[in-house]
Amino acid sequence: MPISSLGNLTYVSPEPKGLRGRHQLVSMGVLWIFAVLWCIFGLASTTTLADIDYGGVPLWIDRLLGEPSVMSLRGRLDAAWHRATNRQACPLQCDCPIQWPTALYCDHRGLTDVPDLLTATTQYLFLQSNNISSLTTSFLANITGLRWLILDQNRLKSEYVDDGILQNQTQLAYLFANHNQLSSIPRNLPVGLKQLRLAHNQIISIGSETLKNLKNLTLLLLQGNFLKTIKEGELAGLHHLNLLDLSGNSFSTVPRHLPTSVQQLYLSNNSLSVIDEDSFMVFSNLKYLRLSRCHLQSGKIQPQAFNLSSLVELDLSYNNFTTIPVVPTTLQHLYLEANEIREFNVTSFCREVGPLTYSRLKILRLDGNKMSYRHLPSDWVFCLRVIQSIYI
Numbered sequence: 001m002p003i004s005s006l007g008n009l010t011y012v013s014p015e016p017k018g019l020r021g022r023h024q025l026v027s028m029g030v031l032w033i034f035a036v037l038w039c040i041f042g043l044a045s046t047t048t049l050a051d052i053d054y055g056g057v058p059l060w061i062d063r064l065l066g067e068p069s070v071m072s073l074r075g076r077l078d079a080a081w082h083r084a085t086n087r088q089a090c091p092l093q094c095d096c097p098i099q100w101p102t103a104l105y106c107d108h109r110g111l112t113d114v115p116d117l118l119t120a121t122t123q124y125l126f127l128q129s130n131n132i133s134s135l136t137t138s139f140l141a142n143i144t145g146l147r148w149l150i151l152d153q154n155r156l157k158s159e160y161v162d163d164g165i166l167q168n169q170t171q172l173a174y175l176f177a178n179h180n181q182l183s184s185i186p187r188n189l190p191v192g193l194k195q196l197r198l199a200h201n202q203i204i205s206i207g208s209e210t211l212k213n214l215k216n217l218t219l220l221l222l223q224g225n226f227l228k229t230i231k232e233g234e235l236a237g238l239h240h241l242n243l244l245d246l247s248g249n250s251f252s253t254v255p256r257h258l259p260t261s262v263q264q265l266y267l268s269n270n271s272l273s274v275i276d277e278d279s280f281m282v283f284s285n286l287k288y289l290r291l292s293r294c295h296l297q298s299g300k301i302q303p304q305a306f307n308l309s310s311l312v313e314l315d316l317s318y319n320n321f322t323t324i325p326v327v328p329t330t331l332q333h334l335y336l337e338a339n340e341i342r343e344f345n346v347t348s349f350c351r352e353v354g355p356l357t358y359s360r361l362k363i364l365r366l367d368g369n370k371m372s373y374r375h376l377p378s379d380w381v382f383c384l385r386v387i388q389s390i391y392i
Contacts (some may be wrong), residue, residue, distance in 0.1 A: 001131055002139070003267050005242050006251075007367075009271070013332075014034060017113070018061050021031055021136060023093065024093060024181070025066070025144075025259075031123065031389070032253060033188050048365070052372060053072075053103060053179075054150075054152065054176060054178065054197060055152075055176065055197035055200075055219065055223075055245075056197075056199065056223070056245070057197070057198040057243065057245075057304065059174075060128060062385065066100070066102070066276040067120045067124070068100035068124050069100070069105035070100075070150075071346075072105070072107050072108055072126070072128075072129075073095050073097060075177060080105075080288060081337070083184045083378060084113060086245045088101065088118060088119060088121075088346040089117070090104075090119060091104075091113075091115035091116065091117055091118060091119070093109050093115045093279075094106040094115055095110075096119065096123075099147060099153060100124070101121065101122040101388060102121055102123040102124060102128070102145075102344060103122070103123070103125075104119055104122045104125050104126065105122065105126045105294070106125070106126060106127050106130070107126045107127060107128045107129050107130065107150075108128075108129045108190075108392055109129070109130055109183065110130060110131060110380065111127070111130040111131065111132055111158040112130070112131045112132060112133070113132065113134075113184075114127065114132060114135065114139040114281045116229065116312050117126040117130075117142075117145055117361060118140070118142065119143075120143060120144075121145070121177050122143050123145050123146060123147045123148070124147060124148045124172070125143075125146060125150070126148075126150050126151050127149075127150060127154070128150050128151060128152050128176075128274045129150040129152070129153040130153075130154050131154065131344060132151070132154040132155065132156060132161030133153055133154070133155040133156060133157055133160055133181075134156070134161065134334075135156065135160070135161045135162060135165055136158070136162050136165070137162045137164065137165050138140050139165065140165065140166070140169065142325060143169075143170075144168070144170075145171050145245075146169045146171060146172050147171050147172060147173050147175065147187075148172075148173070148174045148176075149166070149174070149175050150174075150176045150177070150226045151175075151176060151177045151180065152176050152177065152178045152179055152197075153178070153179045153180075153357065154177075154180050155180065155181055155300040156177060156178075156180040156181060156182055157181050157182065157183070158182050158184045158186075159181045159183075161182070161187055163186075163187045164187065164191055165186070166186065166190055167188040167189070167191075168293055169190050170190055170192060171189075171190075171192065171259060172190045172192065172193060172248050173192060173193060173194040173195065174193075174195045174197075174251040175189070175193060175195070175196050175197070175228060176195075176197040177197070177198055177201070178197050178198065178199040178200055178201075178244070179199070179200045179201075180186070180198075180200075180201050181201065181202055182198065182201040182202060182203060183200065183201070183202045183204060183207060183276055183381045184204075184205070184207065184210075185198060185203060185207065185210045185211065187207070187209070187210055189210075189211075189213075189214060190272050191213045191215065191216065192216055193214050193216065193217055194208070194216055194218050194219070195213070195218065195220075196211075196215070196218040197219070197220070198221060198222055198225070199222065199223045199224050199225075199245070199279065200223070200224035200225070201224070201225055201227060201229065202225065202226060203222065203225040204225070204226045204228075204254060205228065205231050206227070206230065206234040206235070207225070208231065208233050208234055210234070211234065211235060211237060211238060211274045212233070212236060212237040213237055214237060214238060215237055215239050215240065216240060217238050217240065217241055217332065218240055218242045218243070218388060219242060219243045220238070220241060220244050220328045221243075221244070222244075222249070223245045223246060223248045223249070223266065224246060224247070224249075225248075225249055225271075225315055226249065226250055227246065227249040227251065227253070227255075227346075228249070228251065228252075229255060229353055230255040230256065230257050230258065231257065232256075232257045232259065233257070235257060235259050236259075236377065237259060238257065238259045238261070239261060240261055241259040241261050241262055242262065242263050242264060242286070243262070243263070243264040243266075244258065244259070244262050244264070244265055244266070245254070245266040246265075246267055246270070247266045247267060247268040247269050247290070247327075248268070248269040248270070249271070250270070250271075251267065251269075251271075251272065252272065252273050253272060253274065253279075254272060254273055254275060254276075254279040254280070258282070258283075259281050260283055261285070262283055262286060263283075263286060263287045263288065263289065264288040265280075265283070265286060265288070265289050265290070266288075266290040267289075267290060267291055267294065268290045268291060268293050268294065269292070269293045269294070270289070271294065271295050272294040272295065273300060274301075274302075275291075275296070275300065275302060275305045276278070276302050276305065277302040277303070277304045277305055277307075279305055280305070280306070280326070281306060281308075283308065283310075285368060286310055286311060287310055287311060287312045287313065288312060288313045288345070289306075289308075289311060289314050289315070290315040291314075291315060291319070292317040292318050292319070292335070292343060293317075293318045294319060294323065295314065295320060296319040296320060297318065297319070297320045297321065297322075298320075298322045298323045300320050301321075301325050303326050305325070306325060306326065306327050306331075306359070307326070307328055308328060309328055309330050310330075311327075311330065311331050311379070312326055312330075312331065312332050312333065313332065313333040313335075314327060314331055314334050314335050315335040316334075316335060316339070317335045317336060317337045317338055317339070317365070318337070319336045319338075319339055320339065320340055320343065321336065321339040321340060321341055322339075322340045322341060323341060323342075323343065323348075324341060324345050324348040324349075325346065326347075326385055326392065327348060327349060327361075329349065329351075329357065329358070329359045330360050331360065332361060332362045332363070333361075333362065333363045334363070334364050334365070335363075335365045335370050336362060336364075336365060336369070337365045337366065337367045337368045337369070337391070338367075338368035339368070340369065340370060341366060341370065341371060342370045342371055342375075343367040343371065343375060344370070344371065344375050344376050344377060344380065346379060346380050346383050349361060349384060350383035353379075353383050356387070358382070358383055358384070358385045358387075359383050359384050359386075359387075360385055361384055361385075361386070362386060362387060362389075363389050364384070364387060364390045364391070365391045366390065366391060366392045367392055368392040369392075371392065372392055373390070373392045376392075377391075380384040
């Protein structure tokens with residue numbers, strides 16, 4: 001890929017038709033770190049990428065709290081060694097590592113039911129990648145201090161999940177049930193829940209009472225479901241929600257009645273017909289907005305639709321834009337790759353240019369459009385004066 005530089009600015013000219021996704025911009029340093037981790041944990045032989053997906057958002061571990069590894073123990077340590085060194089009772093289908101006495105690893109076992117006699121002191125329960133289809137009220141009967149419950153990659157169905165099975169788990173903070181067959185969100189969830197990850201299920205609606213008491217929830221993943229609308233009141237109780245992922249659903253317009261506290265809103269892979277000027281105005285602190293692959297067109301975007309001074313990153317890649325939309329001067333990262341843009345409009349970034357009225361844009365991606373860096377007008381540098389990289 002030909003690259004030329006001017007000061008601290010980098011131009012990247014088009015590649016032949018090939019990968020243009022943002023993932024190709026990963027630095028060699030990051031790749032090196034990932035390779036080392038791959039070798040250390042033996043991921044190639046023990047765990048697939050889907051196993052550690054967790055809904056597409058990494059799970060951060062606080063070692064000071066004694067939180068366990070989220071990596072599967074399968075193939076890493078001999079189960080017989082666990083049983084020889086750990087005197088506590090442990091279900092035959094699970095591993096109870098002595099270094100994490102409150103963690104119970106029952107993942108990747110081909111289980112069709114939750115093991116009996118789960119250890120009463122369990123705080124971190126790993127049940128992902130099994131064939132579990134039902135959960136009854138008795139499966140956590142002797143556990144009272146559960147903090148994490150990971151049920152990803154099973155066959156859970158809403159009609160076989162009893163109401164209120166987690167209601168008494170007052171310490172539960174993380175509930176993961178990505179990649180299942182749930183048609184609705186489990187009801188009567190504990191009020192202390194901080195993260196609810198239900199990506200890639202078959203959820204068609206939320207329900208007016210389902211989430212109303214989850215005032216501590218900070219992350220909600222609902223991408224890859226069948227949602228068409230969000231009704232008034234369904235998310236009203238989520239006063240501290242920070243990240244909301246609604247990508248890959250069936251929305252035709254930007255959903256209304258979303259929590260105003262949201263700072264990261266992901267709506268990619270929906271068929272959005274229009275974006276009005278007030279579509280995002282309710283968010284006073286929105287920083288990251290993703291709208292890639294939404295079939296968006298220049299004529300269907302109102303001029304002030306993205307006029308949010310809090311916005312740091314805006315992803316409009318893989319749409320049908322023919323012109324660059326108007327963005328706030330405070331925006332730092334703009335992704336417009338793989339559109340139909342033919343010209344560069346300085347007014348999209350700066351309505352006027354002066355000592356304090358320039359754009360704060362650092363990264364601009366325009367690769368995969370119908371233009372080259374030769375189309376940049378001569379006065380663009382006065383507007384984008386702190387730009388670091390332009391990809392064309």
